[in-house]
Amino acid sequence: MSFITYENRANPHVTIHKESCNQLRKHGGKHVNNQGKYENHLTYKDALQYANSTGLPVKDCSFCNAAN
Numbered sequence: 835m836s837f838i839t840y841e842n843r844a845n846p847h848v849t850i851h852k853e854s855c856n857q858l859r860k861h862g863g864k865h866v867n868n869q870g871k872y873e874n875h876l877t878y879k880d881a882l883q884y885a886n887s888t889g890l891p892v893k894d895c896s897f898c899n900a901a902n
């Protein structure tokens with residue numbers, strides 16, 4: 835299981851997802867105006883560390899519950 839961070843600077847936040855999250859599938863890993871950025875991480879800890887390093891507010895996805 836790996837994790838994916840979705841970074842949005844237009845609506846500033848970073849969301850942490852499990853790789854299998856349906857919310858990610860919905861977006862297909864691409865964003866219309868290119869304001870979203872996806873990064874893969876091997877562990878939740880890595881994802882969280884990356885998310886914190888962006889300086890944006892960090893949220894766990896409420897659909898896939900990445901932290902659990």
Ligand SMILES: [Zn+2]
Pocket residue numbers: 850851852855856857858895896897898899
């Ligand atoms: Zn999710």
